[in-house]
Amino acid sequence: MKKCLFLSRILLCSMVLLFNSCQNDDSPVSYDKENNQYTNMWINEQMRKYYYWNEDLPVFTNLSTDPKDYLGKLLNTDDHFSYSINPADSERSPKSIRSAYGFDISFLEYNGQAFGVVLFVLTDSPAEKSGLKRGQFIKSINGTTIHYQNFENLYLDLASSGSVQLELTEYSSATGFSEVKNIGLIRSFTFSHPVKHEVIVYNNQKVGYIEISHFDAGLAATFLQIFKEFQEQSVSKVIVDLRHNGGGDVSSATALSVILAPNIKSDDVFIKLRGNKNGGLVNQTFKEALEMNESQVSFESLRNAHPSIQELYVLCGNHTASASEIILNNLKPFMNVISIGEKTTGKDAAGFAIEDNRLADKKGWVLCPVIYKLFNANNEGNYALGISPTVELNELQEIEIFPLGDVRETLLNQALSGEKNFRQKKHSTVKKLLLNKNCIDADPFLQIHL
Template sequence: MKNKALSYLFYGIILLIEVIILSSCSSDDPEQVYTEGTNEYTNEWMYGQMKKYYRWNDAMPNQGDLSVNPKEYFARLLKTDDVFSYAMHPALPETAPKSLRQKFGFDISFIEYQGKVLGVILYALYDSPAKNNGLARGQLITSVDGVELTLNNYDSLYKNMTAATQLNLKLISYSAQLGFYNEKQVAISQGFSFTQPLLSQVITNGNTKIGYVEIPHFDVGMAKLFLQTFQELKNKQITELVLDLRYNGGGDIASATALSIILAPNIKSGDLFIEFEGNKNGGIVKQSFQQALESNEKNISFEALKNTHPNIQKVYILCGKHTASASEIIINNLSPFINVITIGEKTVGKDVAGFPVEDDRISGKKDWVLYPSIYKLFNAKHEGGYAAGINPSINADELENPEVFALGNRSEILLNTAINAISGNAGKAKMVKSHALPLSKVYTDADPLLVTP
């Protein structure tokens, strides 16, 4: 009897433990609720959104410490080699990605020439703080805020420039005929740069008419401008085309699609243009030329764009370390439809897209916005995987000489290389007089490629 009583007692204890466990797991229990405005309140939301949308959500760590700064917390959720996803708060400018282009409207690279370290101005955007203060492509920077550039400090000085709100630069010009000349000081304050114009022209090389178009960015609504520009080139009977995307960090996918429709011959509106590959929640999304165009360009028809196709059999694309996102789509997604010849250096490697995820839990209040990598990108042949960058068909370094010509000048190294390739002339071997210096900073100026959720 005693053993039987003990058995009943033991069984009762087990039942009691099970009841307690079940009660603690009951769906009626309230979840942890965090106070609005706290890091925990924001970070819990971030984690949930990333688990839902992030392309590599299966590789995310556990929720972890929710009390840390949201910017730091978001970075902890990312795949190690994901340099494109970011989070920002519209009321906190310090959380936004930093670049010279966004702040001042220009960018630079560094070279070593005759024992000197020089910053080469690659471009100055139209009506930007840089352009309005006299900066132009090809000018050389010798010092920043009174500090002369050296091999030991150029990298850190560049980082400081991207974080600054005002720059004091010592500039000098260079030409093969004059050497160094026209030294001057320039002060630039942070400001805005707006929509940029297209640079287009026809270059006659023997009996060949070459169209040259430089596109600085793929802005929303550019289809009409592309239509006008390429109709003019078609009317001038070009038979070759050089498309300059070397400083185009991307932008609107519908805008890039509109250009692709113009350039790709013998396509139909229903032909597959792009494929988005998400996680298990997002799945695979395929878009035809028509669908990708209509995602943000509904006022210009597919047929109107297609009828503007010039008489070309191939397209030469100038590219480099700033060519990213929608510009890389032009290269990768046009290749199934037309021969694409790239000239320059390896591109950035932004083969991901997404859409902004906003924290709108509190009505009327601006809060954090996430720009996660949601989709990997592929073309009509399911070709993609260019996260390491797209290698050019023809290698060329635009900074192999300290004299850097304006974009569109046929003496400019990349354009000159394209003209030689078109004419079948490999060109004479050039004497390299300078060499580019690397930056440790990961390139962050690639625009988020936004798609319609």
């Protein structure tokens, strides 16, 4: 079988060899190569070898069921992230609103009315090109008015649709709600994740603010340049905005961590991965985790860009997942991490994709199971229910929502003011409507290399 690293390139090739050494030599039952039994037997074999919860796998003898449904019956109740892809059917790949249209959405109630609210828009996305921006309110989706009973179903419909019509309005304290306008979006996959940064002067203090929407591979050079600028301007405080970061490349997240953490050495353990009996325990140092996919910028170069800080402020929320949760959890043994916002997604899992290439003339299914659980150097992990912030603060406290990077914006303003000056608004006129965890747009092991 062909094994390809995904999400966590931090896994060494030697671990694949370790798994392979655990296979038995029993001859498999033979099935017709064109039917579901042939695929499902392969899925069963891979899950029993690699799956984190392999000892709890149920026994299903009905191998004739659809492979996607068959995998679903094998998954542990705590597993929200494993999935499979049939390359012959792209419509069965995991979908999200961000990957389809390029924006993040939440829902709220204001004066007895439910709205969708745009929280984040990707650069060069269908959403941005159509004029969508943070702080706009969605009244209806494809002609259906949003209310308390249907907002979650509308969210799921939006994620799976090929096009959408939105009815929008905006709000400012000076003029109230604007006239309603309609825009249309068409699904596309051509947009980027630029890293935005600036130096903010607040109460005579220079603060380095950096917003990262995704840990794309190869960001080490970008981080190096940004933090050299912060050094040149003598920032004494750093705020990292990860509230809309659903994950990405772990080596990229490691590069940022190497810059931020004070007094670390290249051979300090940064990430611990625990698998089943076949996978065992894998310890990754800062240098090893960095060099798995960031070989162009050295550990020493990144360390030279370290700002003069002993603590870090991180803005987070329920879209914060995977590699961005590593920043929160795995920097804790090395510095004081003050997180502000809401509980994160809780994606404490990693693994690699497994491709069924038994047939030379046909691409087989790709299986993406949870293989490892993630821990920091102090063996702290187990955050499947999310990481609770140091300061719990809902960014939707007021109906007027400011742009990211604006000092009036709720979470940034709190970070600028400091942890000790926390003031939760007691009587907010806005109530957030919570989505089911399975609706959150976190990376579902997206980095598959076939």
